[in-house]
Amino acid sequence: MAISNDKEFKTALAGLSTSQQRQVAASFVQRVFALSGDIRIKAALDAAARADVSDAELTVLSGAANTARVESFTQCGKETDWSAQAGHFVAKAAVACVKAAEAGSNLAWDAAMHARMARTCQTVADGAGTENVEAGEQYRLLEAFLNS
Amino acid sequence: MSASLEKGVRVLKEVIDAPIASYFNSCVHCGLCAEACLFYTETGDPKYTPIHKLEPLRRLYEQEYTLVGRLAKLVGLSKPVTDDELEEWKELVYNSCTLCGRCSVVCPVGNDIVYMVRKFREGMSASGHAPEGIIGAVNRTVTIGSPMGVKLPAVKAQMKHVEEDYGLPIPLDAEGAEYMVMLSSMEIINFPEYLAAIAKIMHQAGKTWTLCSTAFEATNAGMQIGNSDLARVLVTRIVDGAEKLKVKTVISPECGHAYTALRWEGANLIGRPFTFKVQHIIEVLGEFQEQGLLKTEGFETDRLTFHDPCQLARRGGVIKQQRNLMNMVAKNFVEMPDAGFMNWCCGGGGGASAIEEGEELRLEAFKKKKSQLDTVKPDRLVTACANCRIVLEEGLEHYQMDIPVVGLTEMIAEHIPDQTTEKGA
Numbered sequence: 001m002a003i004s005n006d007k008e009f010k011t012a013l014a015g016l017s018t019s020q021q022r023q024v025a026a027s028f029v030q031r032v033f034a035l036s037g038d039i040r041i042k043a044a045l046d047a048a049a050r051a052d053v054s055d056a057e058l059t060v061l062s063g064a065a066n067t068a069r070v071e072s073f074t075q076c077g078k079e080t081d082w083s084a085q086a087g088h089f090v091a092k093a094a095v096a097c098v099k100a101a102e103a104g105s106n107l108a109w110d111a112a113m114h115a116r117m118a119r120t121c122q123t124v125a126d127g128a129g130t131e132n133v134e135a136g137e138q139y140r141l142l143e144a145f146l147n148s
Numbered sequence: 149m150s151a152s153l154e155k156g157v158r159v160l161k162e163v164i165d166a167p168i169a170s171y172f173n174s175c176v177h178c179g180l181c182a183e184a185c186l187f188y189t190e191t192g193d194p195k196y197t198p199i200h201k202l203e204p205l206r207r208l209y210e211q212e213y214t215l216v217g218r219l220a221k222l223v224g225l226s227k228p229v230t231d232d233e234l235e236e237w238k239e240l241v242y243n244s245c246t247l248c249g250r251c252s253v254v255c256p257v258g259n260d261i262v263y264m265v266r267k268f269r270e271g272m273s274a275s276g277h278a279p280e281g282i283i284g285a286v287n288r289t290v291t292i293g294s295p296m297g298v299k300l301p302a303v304k305a306q307m308k309h310v311e312e313d314y315g316l317p318i319p320l321d322a323e324g325a326e327y328m329v330m331l332s333s334m335e336i337i338n339f340p341e342y343l344a345a346i347a348k349i350m351h352q353a354g355k356t357w358t359l360c361s362t363a364f365e366a367t368n369a370g371m372q373i374g375n376s377d378l379a380r381v382l383v384t385r386i387v388d389g390a391e392k393l394k395v396k397t398v399i400s401p402e403c404g405h406a407y408t409a410l411r412w413e414g415a416n417l418i419g420r421p422f423t424f425k426v427q428h429i430i431e432v433l434g435e436f437q438e439q440g441l442l443k444t445e446g447f448e449t450d451r452l453t454f455h456d457p458c459q460l461a462r463r464g465g466v467i468k469q470q471r472n473l474m475n476m477v478a479k480n481f482v483e484m485p486d487a488g489f490m491n492w493c494c495g496g497g498g499g500a501s502a503i504e505e506g507e508e509l510r511l512e513a514f515k516k517k518k519s520q521l522d523t524v525k526p527d528r529l530v531t532a533c534a535n536c537r538i539v540l541e542e543g544l545e546h547y548q549m550d551i552p553v554v555g556l557t558e559m560i561a562e563h564i565p566d567q568t569t570e571k572g573a
Contacts, residue, residue, distance in 0.1 A: 006315065063550070070545040074337045076535040077285040077369070077502025080296045085337055113313055117340055120309045124302045135312065 001146050003139040012142060013108040018101040022048040024145045025111035028138050029093040032118045035083070036090035038072075040064040048097035062098040069095050082125035089118035112138050153231045156275020157208065160229075163267040164209050171259040172206050175199055181251035181261055186492055186516040187244040187509065198251035198261045201240040204229045205268045234277040241265060241272055242279050243506030244513075247405075247498035248458035250490065262463075269374025278373050281502040285369045286378060293385075295369040296333035303331070303364050306340050316347035321393065322358035327432070328395040328424075329357055330366035330386065330410075332403035334534035342402065342534070345561030349433070352564050353441040357399075363389030366406035371413070372499030379409060380417040386410060390424050397425045399432055402555055404459030404497055404533045411464065428460055429557055430532050434469030437476060444563035447479045450527035454481070454556070455517070455540060456491035457533035470532060470556060477563045484520040492516045494531075496539030514543035521551065532556045 003009050013021060026048035033045060044065040047053045072088035074080050093114035096107050116134040123132060149157075182188045182197040194200065208229055210217025220226035251261040272278055278286075285295035292299065307318040319325065327350070335342040350357045363386045370379030390398050400407040409417075411426040427435075436442040454474055460466045467488045474481045486492060495513040500506055517540065521529070529544075529551050531537055540553050 006313065067545060070541050073538050073541065074296065074334075075501055075538060076334055076367075076496070077281055077295055077372070077499060079284065079288060080298060080302075080333075080337050082302070088338070116313055117309055120305050124305050127301075132309070132312070 001143060003143055006135065009112075009135075009139055009142060010106065010109050012146065013112070014106050016108065018107070019051055019053075020145075021106070021108035022053070022097055023051065024142055025093075025097045025108040027141045027145070028108070028112050028115045028134075029090065029097060031134065031137060031141075032086070032090050032093070032115045035086040035118050035122055036068075038068045038087065038091065040068045041091055041094045044094045044098045048094075058098050058100070062095065062100070065091060065094045065098055082121045086118045086121035086125065089114045089121060093118065150231060152274075152276040153229075153234070156234065156271045156277070157229060159274040160205060160208050160268070160271030161212055163270050164205070164213065165267075167260065168205075168264055168267060169209065169213060171261075171264060172209050174257040174259055176257060178256060180254050180256060184250040184254040186248075186250075186495060186513045190513045190515045191509070195240060196244050198245070198265075199259075201237070201245060202261070202264050202268055204233055204237055205264065205271070231275070231277075234272060234275055238272065238277050238279060239506070239509075241268055242282065242498075243500060243503050243509055245498060246458070246493045246495060246500045248493035249462045250458070250493070253462060253490070266371075266374055270376065271374075273374045279499075279503045279505070281504055282369070282373045282499045285499070285502055286373050286375065289369045289378065289382065294333060294365050295367050296337060298333050298336050298365060300361055300364070303336055303359070306336055306343060307359070309340055310344045310347060314344040314347065316344065316351060318343065318347055319356075319358040321361050322356065323393050324395075325356040325358040325393065326396050327355060327357040328360055328363075328390050328393060328398045330399060330401050330406065331359070331364055332401045332406055332534050333365060333367045334403065334538065335401055336365070338538065339534055339555065339558075341558050342555060345555075345558045346429075348561045348564050349436070349442070349557070352443065353436050355441075358393060358395070360389035360393055362392075366401050366403055366410065368406055368409035369499075371405050371409045372502075376417065379413070383410060383414045383417045387414070387418060387422060390422075395424055397427055397432070400426060400428045402429060402457075402532045402534050402537075402557060404457040404535065408459045408463055428464065428466055428532075430460065430466055430469050430473070433473055433557065433560060437469075437472060442476070442560070443565075444477050444560065445565050446477070446563055448477055448528075448559070449479050451480045451482060451525070452478045452528050452530055453484050453521070453524050453526040454487065455484075455494065455529055455531040455536060456488055457531060457536050458491070458493050458497055460532060461491055462489055473556060473560055474530065477560060482524045482526065484524050486520065492520060494536040494539040495543065496535055501535055501539050510539070511543060511546050514539075514546070517543060518547050518549065521549065526551060529553045530556050530559060
């Protein structure tokens with residue numbers, strides 16, 4: 001299955017089971033993990049990538065990832081460090097990967113959006129324009145997952 | 149007396165106007181303002197009594213403008229204000245006051261204590277006794293144009309992110325648009341979904357809107373530190389942008405002090421009426437709802453409660469709209485005790501969240517919000533201020549309360565059907 005736009009991407013993600021969504025979402029976030037480096041995020045992503053992850057594990061890892069997310073907010077009035085802010089969005093994406101499943105939620109889509117925002121922050125930090133290749137790379141990852 | 153203290157005292161003498169004189173004369177020392185301040189109620193320390201936070205200003209007023217005070221000063225019974233004293237008062241005037249206005253509304257003689265604190269901050273700032281965190285924000289505002297150092301390329305990057313990933317156009321510098329949308333630094337940096345929500349809502353409502361490249365940011369650091377000149381410069385920037393683009397309405401974002409600075413102080417700061425209307429985004433959404441321009445589908449079914457930002461509800465009088473909006477998309481909306489006009493502050497307004505050394509006290513004061521939340525035990529907490537949102541998240545994290553916090557505008561937008569425009573669709 002070839003994916004060429006976000007409408008197809010979102011629809012395909014919505015058609016996956018929660019466990020599958022976690023796995024593919026983890027692969028999206030792995031691509032930007034270097035922008036964070038937080039071991040709590042790594043643990044969350046490693047767990048989300050496993051088909052046999054338990055609810056108990058997810059609860060613990062979700063709490064730790066959420067702490068990393070809250071700690072990495074840029075607070076009101078503080079000078080913005082866009083590299084650190086990229087790390088915040090990586091944390092936010094990781095939280096989406098391991099959060100409790102809700103009816104109708106598309107956690108993989110949420111993770112994809114936050115991962116793209118992490119890359120956007122990196123481009124701002126680098127002063128390298130606004131090129132962001134994450135969307136295309138996420139399409140390829142999803143295609144590979146669906147074809148595997 | 150140091151040059152900076154001399155300047156500060158001069159500024160303090162200048163800011164003592166008729167309202168302040170009458171407030172000091174009217175105070176009956178009843179202590180009601182103490183019970184209205186979360187820094188007092190949660191610590192029990194009398195130094196956090198709001199009217200006490202103004203003690204150096206009161207003494208200066210008496211020494212300069214009353215006969216008894218002048219005589220007392222002359223014979224050494226009333227001590228002059230010193231640098232050491234102002235430094236000691238920094239914690240009381242900045243760290244432990246969020247300008248939430250609760251003390252002002254409970255005062256039985258009608259003293260606007262917030263007004264006085266803001267005037268006192270003018271002298272504190274002029275004498276070099278403002279906290280480092282707020283000074284940094286002000287310096288960045290002066291040198292970069294933004295308290296958090298946000299520049300136009302960062303805004304453009306976020307615009308591109310929203311346009312590409314949500315498939316919605318973000319107009320920039322569109323002359324003649326009905327609405328000019330402002331953002332807070334916090335939304336640009338932490339909450340890009342706010343901009344996406346605006347795009348979705350405006351699209352459904354069929355309204356024209358735009359961002360302004362020379363006035364995209366609503367945050368007003370001048371208000372927070374107590375520097376009217378800077379506050380005026382920042383408001384002027386917005387006025388110039390709105391008049392250049394000939395917009396009818398400027399929308400203040402989900403940011404409390406931005407709304408107060410522009411809506412309630414702005415015209416006075418620049419000395420003339422605006423040629424456009426100023427509304428908070430929640431007021432705009434309320435209007436759209438009334439006019440049938442906001443069509444949502446589905447409901448949140450978990451237990452939700454709403455935290456009223458002080459500047460929106462108590463200082464701004466916007467209370468009904470957010471509740472109507474909540475009920476539009478939530479089946480199980482419950483109110484916290486004291487919700488609405490008398491809601492308790494998150495503890496981080498008025499620049500307090502930018503003060504690193506105030507964090508411990510802020511978390512102590514958060515116990516008030518914790519107790520409100522413990523009463524209703526919500527599954528999620530909704531609010532309409534980006535700063536409240538982060539302060540709430542930090543407090544909830546500190547007290548290990550698993551309650552996600554969401555923005556009202558974004559929650560409304562999530563219930564608008566996807567009628568458009570995802571990328572490539």
